[in-house]
Amino acid sequence: MTAHRILFLVLDGIGDRPCPELSGKTPLESARTPVLDSLASGGICGIMDTIRPGIRPGSDTAHLSLLGYDPGMYYTGRGPLEAVGSGIQMSPGMIGLRANYATLDSGGLISDRRAGRIHDTTILSKAIEEGVDLSSFGLSIRFRSGAGHRAALALSGKGLSDKVSSNDPKKEGNKPLTVKALSDDAGADMTAGALNEFIRQSHEILETHPINKARKEAGESPANIILVRGAGVMGQFEPFPERYGMKGAVISAAALITGIGNAVGLETIAVPGITGSVNTNLQGKVQAALDTLESFPFVLVNIKGADESGHDGKPIQKRDFISRIDEHLMPFTQLDDTIIIICGDHSTPCSVKDHSADPVPVLIHGEGVRTDPVDRFTEALCAMGGLCRIQGHDLLPIGLDLVNLSKKFGA
Amino acid sequence: MTAHRILFLVLDGIGDRPCPELSGKTPLESARTPVLDSLASGGICGIMDTIRPGIRPGSDTAHLSLLGYDPGMYYTGRGPLEAVGSGIQMSPGMIGLRANYATLDSGGLISDRRAGRIHDTTILSKAIEEGVDLSSFGLSIRFRSGAGHRAALALSGKGLSDKVSSNDPKKEGNKPLTVKALSDDAGADMTAGALNEFIRQSHEILETHPINKARKEAGESPANIILVRGAGVMGQFEPFPERYGMKGAVISAAALITGIGNAVGLETIAVPGITGSVNTNLQGKVQAALDTLESFPFVLVNIKGADESGHDGKPIQKRDFISRIDEHLMPFTQLDDTIIIICGDHSTPCSVKDHSADPVPVLIHGEGVRTDPVDRFTEALCAMGGLCRIQGHDLLPIGLDLVNLSKKFGA
Numbered sequence: 001m002t003a004h005r006i007l008f009l010v011l012d013g014i015g016d017r018p019c020p021e022l023s024g025k026t027p028l029e030s031a032r033t034p035v036l037d038s039l040a041s042g043g044i045c046g047i048m049d050t051i052r053p054g055i056r057p058g059s060d061t062a063h064l065s066l067l068g069y070d071p072g073m074y075y076t077g078r079g080p081l082e083a084v085g086s087g088i089q090m091s092p093g094m095i096g097l098r099a100n101y102a103t104l105d106s107g108g109l110i111s112d113r114r115a116g117r118i119h120d121t122t123i124l125s126k127a128i129e130e131g132v133d134l135s136s137f138g139l140s141i142r143f144r145s146g147a148g149h150r151a152a153l154a155l156s157g158k159g160l161s162d163k164v165s166s167n168d169p170k171k172e173g174n175k176p177l178t179v180k181a182l183s184d185d186a187g188a189d190m191t192a193g194a195l196n197e198f199i200r201q202s203h204e205i206l207e208t209h210p211i212n213k214a215r216k217e218a219g220e221s222p223a224n225i226i227l228v229r230g231a232g233v234m235g236q237f238e239p240f241p242e243r244y245g246m247k248g249a250v251i252s253a254a255a256l257i258t259g260i261g262n263a264v265g266l267e268t269i270a271v272p273g274i275t276g277s278v279n280t281n282l283q284g285k286v287q288a289a290l291d292t293l294e295s296f297p298f299v300l301v302n303i304k305g306a307d308e309s310g311h312d313g314k315p316i317q318k319r320d321f322i323s324r325i326d327e328h329l330m331p332f333t334q335l336d337d338t339i340i341i342i343c344g345d346h347s348t349p350c351s352v353k354d355h356s357a358d359p360v361p362v363l364i365h366g367e368g369v370r371t372d373p374v375d376r377f378t379e380a381l382c383a384m385g386g387l388c389r390i391q392g393h394d395l396l397p398i399g400l401d402l403v404n405l406s407k408k409f410g411a
Numbered sequence: 412m413t414a415h416r417i418l419f420l421v422l423d424g425i426g427d428r429p430c431p432e433l434s435g436k437t438p439l440e441s442a443r444t445p446v447l448d449s450l451a452s453g454g455i456c457g458i459m460d461t462i463r464p465g466i467r468p469g470s471d472t473a474h475l476s477l478l479g480y481d482p483g484m485y486y487t488g489r490g491p492l493e494a495v496g497s498g499i500q501m502s503p504g505m506i507g508l509r510a511n512y513a514t515l516d517s518g519g520l521i522s523d524r525r526a527g528r529i530h531d532t533t534i535l536s537k538a539i540e541e542g543v544d545l546s547s548f549g550l551s552i553r554f555r556s557g558a559g560h561r562a563a564l565a566l567s568g569k570g571l572s573d574k575v576s577s578n579d580p581k582k583e584g585n586k587p588l589t590v591k592a593l594s595d596d597a598g599a600d601m602t603a604g605a606l607n608e609f610i611r612q613s614h615e616i617l618e619t620h621p622i623n624k625a626r627k628e629a630g631e632s633p634a635n636i637i638l639v640r641g642a643g644v645m646g647q648f649e650p651f652p653e654r655y656g657m658k659g660a661v662i663s664a665a666a667l668i669t670g671i672g673n674a675v676g677l678e679t680i681a682v683p684g685i686t687g688s689v690n691t692n693l694q695g696k697v698q699a700a701l702d703t704l705e706s707f708p709f710v711l712v713n714i715k716g717a718d719e720s721g722h723d724g725k726p727i728q729k730r731d732f733i734s735r736i737d738e739h740l741m742p743f744t745q746l747d748d749t750i751i752i753i754c755g756d757h758s759t760p761c762s763v764k765d766h767s768a769d770p771v772p773v774l775i776h777g778e779g780v781r782t783d784p785v786d787r788f789t790e791a792l793c794a795m796g797g798l799c800r801i802q803g804h805d806l807l808p809i810g811l812d813l814v815n816l817s818k819k820f821g822a
Contacts, residue, residue: 062821
């Protein structure tokens with residue numbers, strides 16, 4: 001009579017504003033969504049401010065909030081979460097940074113901040129991780145590739161600080177900057193010095209690496225310098241299974257989302273062909289969610305393509321991708337013993353080309369869930385639903401209560 | 412595609428409860444409001460607890476909250492805000508007090524707490540400000556007239572405290588009280604002593620002033636004593652333009668509201684003939700708002716008459732004034748590049764004759780705003796709107812997000 005599993009589907013950036021290209025409708029309103037609508041019809045709907053009304057969430061802070069970890073307390077910058085997502089085992093106190101492979105020309109200027117949009121830097125990253133020696137600073141490093149030109153750097157050791165600047169000049173044609181301490185404590189000075197030494201040593205390794213020699217010979221931009229940014233100290237997250245009494249898994253193409261999942265103690269489920277874009281393997285993701293629910297009572301699935309369309313300002317692409325998502329969700333309607341939660345993490349209006357604070361639609365479907373008259377999953381109609389207007393940190397507790405894992409406060 | 416200006420119209424005390432005199436409708440429900448209704452119809456509506464559900468707001472705390480300054484942190488009593496509103500330049504740490512001109516009879520009793528509802532005390536206030544000398548306390552004073560018998564006093568100097576009582580006996584026919592320290596620190600003792608000296612010296616100045624001689628000869632109550640109350644220390648407000656990235660202006664007849672605006676860094680726009688009452692110059696206010704929007708991207712307009720009718724317990728007057736407001740709002744429907752926010756600051760039910768905690772209706776209209784089915788601006792119908800139920804401190808952040816000035820939290 002009470003479900004025991006939670007399927008938590010985040011449709012990244014799904015919310016929008018009225019689009020002139022869609023006759024004043026939002027992409028979600030103009031998409032064909034019979035499955036989402038049937039789940040809305042059989043469940044309860046609402047709108048949700050992922051952080052608070054009027055606060056524009058990042059995907060990182062939004063997901064922390066949706067997982068019940070107050071971003072005001074737990075968010076320490078994107079670096080450590082990206083590092084976790086790239087596969088680095090981060091312990092509390094370690095410093096994580098986002099990194100880019102870039103191209104330094106013979107005149108000492110950054111000629112390409114993305115190193116010709118290089119793919120697969122795994123071998124280069126291994127060379128850096130093995131070759132760079134920061135023992136004179138008492139530090140050890142981890143360095144892992146992410147998607148495309150992206151990577152993540154982690155520092156461990158004593159006396160570290162995340163109060164350091166970036167070496168990224170932001171604009172091509174400029175010299176890389178020197179990393180500087182942003183606070184006057186000795187830790188920031190030491191960390192900035194260590195990062196400058198990391199950049200120097202990794203440049204030496206990359207400059208002479210056979211892969212870069214081959215790239216130069218082929219007329220491609222060599223990936224011969226690392227730009228670092230977004231330093232943050234890894235926080236201490238109470239593990240999800242202990243916090244909520246259920247183990248869980250995360251399915252996402254985005255290193256940031258799997259990083260957040262891993263940081264809070266969710267296991268990553270790899271799915272071939274997922275891209276974080278509108279060409280992602282939707283069927284593979286849905287099947288992986290169904291399979292994973294056999295062994296994990298909590299599964300977080302993030303589908304990112306609608307967010308990308310919003311950032312690109314493409315309402316028709318966004319509408320069509322939402323319709324495509326819906327076509328693949330049919331198996332979820334057959335799930336038993338499962339509370340299905342579907343929501344956005346933030347709105348990404350095509351007119352804004354960035355995240356906005358407009359609340360996102362949310363639905364909860366499953367055994368024991370109260371229903372309401374809302375029969376379409378749209379921004380406007382969900383606002384008339386039985387959940388009314390909730391906040392992101394409320395959602396998982398509501399779900400946990402529906403699977404009887406909420407602790408009683410009082411007697 | 413995104414508006415750049417915010418017109419924030421506060422209909423002071425607009426909310427009400429069902430009135431028997433209006434066949435169980437509220438004044439807003441029974442008023443003729445085609446313009447407000449058309450803005451509601453084209454925008455998004457909701458209800459709002461200006462502070463929190465069940466908390467009866469003052470106009471001061473309500474406006475602080477609407478401007479995004481948490482009154483729990485920023486509200487330090489009405490005195491300093493009234494002082495700012497009366498034109499005194501208040502620096503953080505100064506003490507502000509509300510003041511009344513009153514009448515002390517020859518027997519030493521307060522015979523009229525409003526000095527015969529004297530009008531225009533500018534000359535008397537100037538005489539006080541120039542004549543009172545508190546240098547033996549190491550203090551200097553500012554004293555300015557407000558509307559009618561009202562005025563404001565500010566003290567600056569070292570060691571001040573706002574923990575002091577009032578000299579107002581509250582009931583006529585009693586002796587003025589001695590101001591006392593309400594805390595046992597030396598600052599409170601000194602401040603109380605200084606205030607008693609201020610009252611003594613100002614009484615001497617007033618008693619012999621030609622204006623009061625003339626009043627006595629004309630059989631009018633002399634304005635010969637100052638009653639002070641509401642001592643508060645001026646707080647430090649992060650200036651609105653820095654906090655929100657836009658400069659702003661305030662249009663209001665009430666010194667308290669312009670005082671709050673000035674305290675947070677809004678500029679006051681003077682409008683001839685505005686009274687804070689039902690006879691105010693509505694057309695002048697609306698025109699001033701339109702003009703001010705040309706140079707200020709944020710304009711706060713407060714229209715106070717409905718609040719007065721509520722305090723007076725006059726539902727028909729309140730209804731008719733709301734209809735009159737609506738007749739003057741038509742130009743707002745023609746505004747482009749502007750997010751229009753219309754709300755109450757609190758309810759002032761005619762049956763209560765004071766502020767209540769009943770939530771107020773709110774609407775937001777403009778480019779990019781999601782719509783909902785609500786097509787009348789009333790307490791009951793706005794509660795069915797797409798904003799659902801929000802809190803006062805949420806409203807400006809929602810507006811800022813609609814003009815793309817909300818900062819992203821996270822990445």
